[in-house]
Amino acid sequence: xxxxxLEIVLxxxxxxxxxxxxxxxxxxxxxxxxxxxxxxxxxxxxxARATAHGAEEILDRIRxxxxxxxxxxxxxxxxxxxNRVRKGKxxxxxxxxxxxxxxxxxxxxxxxxLVFGPESRGLTDVELGRCTRLxxxxxxxxQPSLNLSQAVLLTxxxxxxxxxxxxxxLPPGVPETASAFMEPGGSLPTxxxxxxxxxxxxxxxxxxGFRPYAGDPESFRMxxxxxxxxxxxxxxxxRTLLTIAKTLERLPKPRSEG
Amino acid sequence: xxxxxLEIVLxxxxxxxxxxxxxxxxxxxxxxxxxxxxxxxxxxxxxARATAHGAEEILDRIRxxxxxxxxxxxxxxxxxxxNRVRKGKxxxxxxxxxxxxxxxxxxxxxxxxLVFGPESRGLTDVELGRCTRLxxxxxxxxQPSLNLSQAVLLTxxxxxxxxxxxxxxLPPGVPETASAFMEPGGSLPTxxxxxxxxxxxxxxxxxxGFRPYAGDPESFRMxxxxxxxxxxxxxxxxRTLLTIAKTLERLPKPRSEG
Numbered sequence: 001x002x003x004x005x006l007e008i009v010l011x012x013x014x015x016x017x018x019x020x021x022x023x024x025x026x027x028x029x030x031x032x033x034x035x036x037x038x039x040x041x042x043x044x045x046x047x048a049r050a051t052a053h054g055a056e057e058i059l060d061r062i063r064x065x066x067x068x069x070x071x072x073x074x075x076x077x078x079x080x081x082x083n084r085v086r087k088g089k090x091x092x093x094x095x096x097x098x099x100x101x102x103x104x105x106x107x108x109x110x111x112x113x114l115v116f117g118p119e120s121r122g123l124t125d126v127e128l129g130r131c132t133r134l135x136x137x138x139x140x141x142x143q144p145s146l147n148l149s150q151a152v153l154l155t156x157x158x159x160x161x162x163x164x165x166x167x168x169x170l171p172p173g174v175p176e177t178a179s180a181f182m183e184p185g186g187s188l189p190t191x192x193x194x195x196x197x198x199x200x201x202x203x204x205x206x207x208x209g210f211r212p213y214a215g216d217p218e219s220f221r222m223x224x225x226x227x228x229x230x231x232x233x234x235x236x237x238x239r240t241l242l243t244i245a246k247t248l249e250r251l252p253k254p255r256s257e258g
Numbered sequence: 259x260x261x262x263x264l265e266i267v268l269x270x271x272x273x274x275x276x277x278x279x280x281x282x283x284x285x286x287x288x289x290x291x292x293x294x295x296x297x298x299x300x301x302x303x304x305x306a307r308a309t310a311h312g313a314e315e316i317l318d319r320i321r322x323x324x325x326x327x328x329x330x331x332x333x334x335x336x337x338x339x340x341n342r343v344r345k346g347k348x349x350x351x352x353x354x355x356x357x358x359x360x361x362x363x364x365x366x367x368x369x370x371x372l373v374f375g376p377e378s379r380g381l382t383d384v385e386l387g388r389c390t391r392l393x394x395x396x397x398x399x400x401q402p403s404l405n406l407s408q409a410v411l412l413t414x415x416x417x418x419x420x421x422x423x424x425x426x427x428l429p430p431g432v433p434e435t436a437s438a439f440m441e442p443g444g445s446l447p448t449x450x451x452x453x454x455x456x457x458x459x460x461x462x463x464x465x466x467g468f469r470p471y472a473g474d475p476e477s478f479r480m481x482x483x484x485x486x487x488x489x490x491x492x493x494x495x496x497r498t499l500l501t502i503a504k505t506l507e508r509l510p511k512p513r514s515e516g
Contacts, residue, residue: 054402
């Protein structure tokens with residue numbers, strides 16, 4: 001695990017005090033990059049600074065983005081956090097021992113986002129659908145859910161321990177397994193490269209008259225994203241797929257039926 | 259690990275919001291007993307309730323004690339938390355993987371306290387000296403230290419995982435080992451039984467003219483406590499020692515030299 005590849009992405013956080021606590025937790029476990037999807041105005045009342053306690057400089061370096069798409073664009077892997085799945089199209093929720101080894105491998109290839117939703121409602125299905133994998137932190141009860149900064153802390157501890165070579169804590173009945181995410185030396189495509197492919201595929205499909213958008217414009221994209229993420233493509237695989245898509249674009253457009 | 263044997267003991271907490279967060283973390287990981295060494299006035303402004311979020315009933319059941327001695331009296335085991343040791347007389351700081359199995363065994367015998375100090379300075383040496391074992395939660399940096407409720411959360415997660423049969427996360431180079439704390443079916447003495455023995459020993463030593471108290475009245479007691487805690491006495495062992503002490507008390511008192 002390369003801790004310096006990790007970025008904590010807070011989507012529309014509601015409580016400045018939590019942002020300060022997240023910065024402090026980041027300092028505690030060596031993850032010093034935070035991105036907020038939202039407005040810098042959130043931090044203007046000084047409440048975040050009051051809880052940052054020794055991690056104020058992390059607050060000063062926070063990156064602000066307009067939406068999750070922008071936040072993820074240059075990353076190669078994103079872990080979304082949730083305590084219950086709401087839609088069949090989304091990837092399954094995985095526990096830390098299953099997901100952290102993959103994250104560790106991805107962190108050798110490029111930036112990785114740890115994505116946390118707003119305190120009151122968590123990430124939307126569309127936002128969860130943008131992530132490569134979904135993490136559930138197992139607890140005794142799901143309600144109350146973990147506080148935002150507590151969820152960040154537990155996630156960072158897992159990452160930090162992986163970085164320091166600790167063994168994984170495994171639930172009963174789970175054997176120690178080796179993960180084989182990608183070949184040594186392989187590199188992962190970024191989210192924006194991935195979106196380029198998705199856009200081209202959608203364009204090609206539209207030419208055939210395919211209209212997946214009626215009623216639920218994000219639905220096809222979520223399903224496509226899920227399928228392609230499961231393939232665990234390296235960057236070179238994505239380049240091949242892009243070449244295919246670009247070639248198909250040269251096909252003559254069908255004449256409009258109308 | 260019997261989670262219902264565990265009690266979170268907060269010594270002179272300074273921030274009501276943290277107490278609320280501790281209650282929520284307790285709920286998340288199935289530890290619903292909190293004791294505060296301090297005054298109930300701390301919770302009167304409603305700030306604790308604001309962060310408890312679904313764990314308000316735990317706040318309503320908080321036990322208040324005047325000092326740590328009272329808080330521990332009926333417990334059989336106490337884990338003190340610190341991020342650096344300040345005195346040679348104290349037990350060494352141990353990491354969760356070393357300490358949690360012992361705590362799990364003790365929890366089958368009686369109440370066990372997880373003791374956390376005030377936000378600003380942590381537990382005093384005297385308070386740390388009262389605990390059976392000392393826990394350090396390993397992090398990237400010691401400063402800023404973990405926030406109080408964050409430290410509680412990480413400790414509770416370790417306990418919860420042990421209760422659910424998870425394997426221990428081990429730092430690199432640490433082999434999996436079996437602990438042999440006490441015989442099956444053995445039971446541990448409570449802190450007040452322990453203090454009874456200590457008091458008798460001190461009384462006997464004073465008769466001989468021993469005066470350990472000059473300058474540092476708690477110093478001998480801390481050293482004695484440390485020695486006796488390392489012995490890992492079960493309750494029946496302590497009874498034997500008490501019998502010895504009571505017998506020695508029948509010895510004639512030496513005539514005063516003055």
